[in-house]
Amino acid sequence: MPDRPTLKTVAAAAGVSTAQVSYAFNRPDRLSAASRAHILEVARQHDYAGPDATARSLRTGRVGAVGVIFTVGLSYAFSDPYTLAMLAGLTEVTERYCAGLVLIPFDVGGTGDGDAVHESLDAVRRALIDGAVADGLADDHPAVQALARRRLPLVMSSASASARSVLIDDEEAGRQVGRHLRGLGHRDVAAVVASRGEPGTLVHEVDEAELFPYSRLRLTGLRDGLGPGARVRVVSAGRNSEASGRVAGGSVLDAPDRPTAIAADSDVLAAAVLREARHRGLRPGVDVSVTGFDDVPAAADAGLTTVRQPIREKGRLMGRMLLDPTFEESRVILPTELVVRSSTGPAHD
Amino acid sequence: MPDRPTLKTVAAAAGVSTAQVSYAFNRPDRLSAASRAHILEVARQHDYAGPDATARSLRTGRVGAVGVIFTVGLSYAFSDPYTLAMLAGLTEVTERYCAGLVLIPFDVGGTGDGDAVHESLDAVRRALIDGAVADGLADDHPAVQALARRRLPLVMSSASASARSVLIDDEEAGRQVGRHLRGLGHRDVAAVVASRGEPGTLVHEVDEAELFPYSRLRLTGLRDGLGPGARVRVVSAGRNSEASGRVAGGSVLDAPDRPTAIAADSDVLAAAVLREARHRGLRPGVDVSVTGFDDVPAAADAGLTTVRQPIREKGRLMGRMLLDPTFEESRVILPTELVVRSSTGPAHD
DNA sequence: CCCGCCCTGTTAATTGATTAACGCGACCCT
DNA sequence: AGGGTCGCGTTAATCAATTAACAGGGCGGG
Numbered sequence: 001m002p003d004r005p006t007l008k009t010v011a012a013a014a015g016v017s018t019a020q021v022s023y024a025f026n027r028p029d030r031l032s033a034a035s036r037a038h039i040l041e042v043a044r045q046h047d048y049a050g051p052d053a054t055a056r057s058l059r060t061g062r063v064g065a066v067g068v069i070f071t072v073g074l075s076y077a078f079s080d081p082y083t084l085a086m087l088a089g090l091t092e093v094t095e096r097y098c099a100g101l102v103l104i105p106f107d108v109g110g111t112g113d114g115d116a117v118h119e120s121l122d123a124v125r126r127a128l129i130d131g132a133v134a135d136g137l138a139d140d141h142p143a144v145q146a147l148a149r150r151r152l153p154l155v156m157s158s159a160s161a162s163a164r165s166v167l168i169d170d171e172e173a174g175r176q177v178g179r180h181l182r183g184l185g186h187r188d189v190a191a192v193v194a195s196r197g198e199p200g201t202l203v204h205e206v207d208e209a210e211l212f213p214y215s216r217l218r219l220t221g222l223r224d225g226l227g228p229g230a231r232v233r234v235v236s237a238g239r240n241s242e243a244s245g246r247v248a249g250g251s252v253l254d255a256p257d258r259p260t261a262i263a264a265d266s267d268v269l270a271a272a273v274l275r276e277a278r279h280r281g282l283r284p285g286v287d288v289s290v291t292g293f294d295d296v297p298a299a300a301d302a303g304l305t306t307v308r309q310p311i312r313e314k315g316r317l318m319g320r321m322l323l324d325p326t327f328e329e330s331r332v333i334l335p336t337e338l339v340v341r342s343s344t345g346p347a348h349d
Numbered sequence: 350m351p352d353r354p355t356l357k358t359v360a361a362a363a364g365v366s367t368a369q370v371s372y373a374f375n376r377p378d379r380l381s382a383a384s385r386a387h388i389l390e391v392a393r394q395h396d397y398a399g400p401d402a403t404a405r406s407l408r409t410g411r412v413g414a415v416g417v418i419f420t421v422g423l424s425y426a427f428s429d430p431y432t433l434a435m436l437a438g439l440t441e442v443t444e445r446y447c448a449g450l451v452l453i454p455f456d457v458g459g460t461g462d463g464d465a466v467h468e469s470l471d472a473v474r475r476a477l478i479d480g481a482v483a484d485g486l487a488d489d490h491p492a493v494q495a496l497a498r499r500r501l502p503l504v505m506s507s508a509s510a511s512a513r514s515v516l517i518d519d520e521e522a523g524r525q526v527g528r529h530l531r532g533l534g535h536r537d538v539a540a541v542v543a544s545r546g547e548p549g550t551l552v553h554e555v556d557e558a559e560l561f562p563y564s565r566l567r568l569t570g571l572r573d574g575l576g577p578g579a580r581v582r583v584v585s586a587g588r589n590s591e592a593s594g595r596v597a598g599g600s601v602l603d604a605p606d607r608p609t610a611i612a613a614d615s616d617v618l619a620a621a622v623l624r625e626a627r628h629r630g631l632r633p634g635v636d637v638s639v640t641g642f643d644d645v646p647a648a649a650d651a652g653l654t655t656v657r658q659p660i661r662e663k664g665r666l667m668g669r670m671l672l673d674p675t676f677e678e679s680r681v682i683l684p685t686e687l688v689v690r691s692s693t694g695p696a697h698d
Numbered sequence: 699c700c701c702g703c704c705c706t707g708t709t710a711a712t713t714g715a716t717t718a719a720c721g722c723g724a725c726c727c728t
Numbered sequence: 729a730g731g732g733t734c735g736c737g738t739t740a741a742t743c744a745a746t747t748a749a750c751a752g753g754g755c756g757g758g
Contacts, residue, residue, distance in 0.1 A: 061403075084428070
């Protein structure tokens with residue numbers, strides 16, 4: 001018996017039909033206890049590990065796992081506190097449902113041209129999942145569209161025409177930051193946002209459509225909150241990492257017309273900006289004001305003024321949308337809250 | 350056409366055999382460019398997302414994903430620096446191979462009796478993977494055995510009779526710690542190890558067999574390194590977390606016969622012990638010596654004497670063992686290095 | 699005594715693809 | 729003209745299970 005045993009093998013060895021073996025593993029109530037015991041015993045003797053997962057999935061149409069799309073390198077994602085908090089919430093739920101979690105890389109390295117996109121979509125197309133979470137992606141993202149074509153249940157964290165979503169009101173959050181800064185007298189603000197551009201480069205108005213959807217909304221809110229007459233320059237931070245944040249922050253701080261405040265799109269970026277500021281002898285909240293986003297644990301330590309969002313709860317709700325059949329809402333909006341700490345203060349130039 | 354389209358649908362609509370459609374998606378060289386273009390066009394019109402992932406997996410026997418078994422809650426794992434570093438290395442490789450990563454919960458909550466084990470094994474049995482990584486688990490762990498029965502390629506991080514492995518020499522690492530402490534004059538040491546027991550309780554010699562395999566080996570090495578005549582008490586830390594570490598550390602520090610040194614099984618536990626020590630007014634490296642394990646980034650900040658192991662490289666190698674067909678070795682032993690910092694110092698009682 | 703139901707068990711259709719083997723013209727070479 | 733090869737397609741077996749529908753024996757009730 002060199003071959004891997006199958007249901008058929010076991011059925012033949014036990015002298016019953018394959019249906020009986022299947023029932024023995026899946027529906028104890030459909031056969032007598034005696035024959036179930038016998039079948040399981042024969043299975044053990046043949047070292048049969050139970051029904052093949054792939055075949056069962058094909059037949060039942062269920063896989064028992066949900067996916068998460070990652071548009072940045074996975075090995076980087078594991079160092080991002082926002083992502084980790086979201087995943088922690090998500091896995092609380094998947095675990096309760098005994099579901100696996102599939103991390104799907106969508107890594108369009110380099111130019112991002114048609115072929116590269118096509119290639120990296122393979123992982124999305126081949127992923128064995130019952131549904132997926134696309135955090136921070138827009139409806140028109142190729143990975144999202146590929147999933148939609150597969151007709152898989154999808155949960156997003158930005159407003160979507162078709163998919164269910166768990167959101168925050170990004171525009172309002174941006175407005176909270178804008179109003180706070182305006183109240184402190186800031187009229188010249190740099191927004192540091194993750195984007196495809198090189199860290200430290202300016203994002204022109206026409207390119208703002210290319211930003212992540214949440215960045216666009218926060219920008220709109222920020223401008224609104226600052227009111228008319230304020231200047232808002234948008235600076236690309238490349239990816240959302242410490243290193244990129246330092247480059248972007250440095251370029252803003254070294255500009256001849258340095259803004260009085262810097263609103264970063266995440267606490268990770270904001271913390272990097274803070275470090276660069278201190279490095280230049282600038283006192284946060286005095287010489288320059290800095291705000292973040294998310295309120296990850298490190299923000300409190302850094303004295304960072306930031307917008308708190310319930311990240312873990314977001315993950316939990318996304319998970320429930322996918323797995324809990326009694327969860328009906330197709331859109332949940334979570335509250336945000338401006339947390340004022342020492343990194344912001346009155347403007348003076 | 351309310352149903353999800355299949356290969357057959359598309360073949361019929363395009364007026365070709367299903368084989369052609371399959372080739373159009375998988376083997377462009379097996380058909381003329383014209384008919385390939387035609388088929389893909391028809392597929393698009395019918396909103397066909399490409400061959401069904403499950404069916405393809407059944408037929409080809411390949412899934413395109415590898416699994417990682419977690420014996421602690423996933424949402425907790427995301428806060429453990431060792432796990433994150435290992436995953437970062439692992440995903441570097443899976444990403445290169447466009448493979449998904451499936452996080453498989455094996456969460457035997459509560460008593461851990463037969464039924465609960467059986468139940469939580471379901472996720473392991475049903476996981477759609479081509480192979481798996483079992484970090485820190487022993488050959489006789491139920492989840493490992495379930496995977497072995499499925500005849501899936503398996504990579505472990507402890508010595509295994511059957512599976513391939515990427516290891517460190519845990520016994521030698523323990524010995525390094527032991528010798529270091531002996532050199533400082535410590536003759537009474539507490540080893541704080543993760544285990545199933547309640548944090549803070551003593552682990553009796555007979556129960557040591559129940560510990561994680563790496564803990565056992567390190568203990569053996571530690572005793573050997575300390576040499577004859579030294580006392581080593583083993584204290585359970587429950588799970589490998591800050592909270593558990595504080596409980597375990599507190600109980601050791603409050604014991605009437607407090608040891609002069611505490612060797613923790615991870616930097617996370619050691620950092621917790623350090624905090625408890627400081628909290629009691631004990632100066633690390635002076636009033637009490639503490640060692641960790643892993644050398645995660647936080648260890649340097651905490652001034653922790655610890656054993657460095659190349660965690661990320663471990664993850665990378667595990668991934669290559671699973672995915673890189675040119676990687677032949679079935680056992681790799683990585684080097685460790687004792688990093689002496691300020692948390693250890695001469696013993697005096 | 700007969701009808702119908704329950705309990706166990708079997709038959710066989712189905713899930714959606716992959717791919718080896720083979721068929722059939724057209725073309726080339728000698 | 730005969731035979732070999734090449735390009736392009738089709739046929740049909742196979743992957744390993746699930747499950748609706750059905751069959752027959754035993755048994756209780758009328």
